[in-house]
Amino acid sequence: MPTETITKNGRKRFRWTFERVIDGTRIRKTKLIPAGLSAREADELGRTWDAAAYAVATGTRKPIFTIGDCVRVHVADKSAGWKDRKIRLQVLAKYAPEYENQDAQDLYAWSVKFSGFMRSSVSHQGFRKKPSADGTIHNVLGYLRAAIKYAHKIGKIEYDQTAKMVIPKQSDERHVYKERREMLEIAKACTHKQVRAAIRVAFYSGMRMSEILRAVPTKSGFSLERTKNGQPRLIPIHPRIAVIARRVKFTVLPWKVKSEWVKARKKSGHPDVRFHDLRHSAASEMINAGIDLYTVAGVLGHKTTASTRRYAHLATSSLAAAVKKIGQS
Structure with a gap:
């Protein structure tokens, strides 16, 4: 099976591992399965990742550059000049499990799902969490969009698909005036x-x-x-x-x-x-x-x-x- 059960931070998680010798070269990849998936769902995702990794290794498919990859490049190259660097890095780290393995060229369905998760009052594990307002969702997706655009600008991804992201509008309608x-x-x-x-x-x-x-x-x-x-x-x-x-x-x-x-x-x-x-x-x-x-x-x-x-x-x-x-x- 492509997945195995591990314990991370005291909780059960699934880890995918791809390890093969192709054309005399040993190839090994491993990453955590997103939290909240059942064992069956984790195995299905692991098989999908297996097929993708094999296709890339044999040259029948280009490597997938994920949103996580985009964020790492953007942070490494540009974060020193961010005025909100500390807060932005905290936000990006907090939501990393939600975007880490997402293909940066396939953004529509993922952005809808991500917004739904942020608005939800229940976590992937079934625990209660505070729902996020549309302004917060707008800011988080804005950080990710900037990273994806930068990755496209420097040639890491072929197309800029950020126009397909569904991003809630940021409301500036709060009007509280005190005398x-x-x-x-x-x-x-x-x-x-x-x-x-x-x-x-x-x-x-x-x-x-x-x-x-x-x-x-x-x-x-x-x-x-x-x-x-x-x-x-x-x-x-x-x-x-x-x-x-x-x-x-x-x-x-x-x-x-x-x-x-x-x-x-x-x-x-x-x-x-x-x-x-x-x-x-x-x-x-x-x-x-x-x-x-x-x-x-x-x-x-x-x-x-x-x-x-x-x-x-x-x-x-x-x-x-x-x-x-x-x-x-």
């Missing part, structure tokens, strides 16, 4: 001095958490050499956080901010508010004050106004005022 009173309630409930200051800075600057923690206060504003869009940015300092800018030096770690934020939002009666919603709230405050979307985009650090359009519905009063001016000249 100053609600922000202050959460800040007051926070017992950590630096986190309390960060909450106020987020509301009065529109900066992301990571930006707040590394921004350098200057006379001209908060200076950021590195931003998400790759360009430096200067955010004017609101008078109500001028004292914080002068006196508070942020040394707190991101995980601590998140931990203290969760405790403060629950204590203040706002359990569903995310720290990032303070950034949305800053945009809302500016737009409701009559600031145009182009200027708001500049404050938030959006490279184009496309990302700022999510706030366009807030500018209805400004639009109405503009329409009333038609024909008045």
Whole structure:
């Protein structure tokens, strides 16, 4: 039989092994069968892999370059320049069993199956797991698509079949805007001095958490050499956080901010508010004050106004005022 039973991390798994001498050359290949398959299903898959390995060894079929192969090449060549390197590597490692042995030229059915697995509340082993939102699925498949495209670019695979991948659209429809009173309630409930200051800075600057923690206060504003869009940015300092800018030096770690934020939002009666919603709230405050979307985009650090359009519905009063001016000249 092409498969054997082994124990890995305390659980029973099946391993496929191909070992033959073809034209005087000894060929040996081995890999784990995907988790969740029965012994019969593992044997059937093993026979399929046997046939494919033999076809490749005898020259009747080209070698299969898997998504796992694409990821390894992409990581080796490009990961040093990824801004989100740590998180991306963690995600790729987490879902490796789902894509490791998948042919990078046969993506449609696999992407549908993978999305179904991520949305499921049950693992392959029958254990309960947390279903993934479409935004998460979109990001994971996006990482894999980038790896496959790179493998095609450098000639590892013949065709770029990523257009056949079924990838859920990433929704940017979360619209949670908090007023100053609600922000202050959460800040007051926070017992950590630096986190309390960060909450106020987020509301009065529109900066992301990571930006707040590394921004350098200057006379001209908060200076950021590195931003998400790759360009430096200067955010004017609101008078109500001028004292914080002068006196508070942020040394707190991101995980601590998140931990203290969760405790403060629950204590203040706002359990569903995310720290990032303070950034949305800053945009809302500016737009409701009559600031145009182009200027708001500049404050938030959006490279184009496309990302700022999510706030366009807030500018209805400004639009109405503009329409009333038609024909008045």
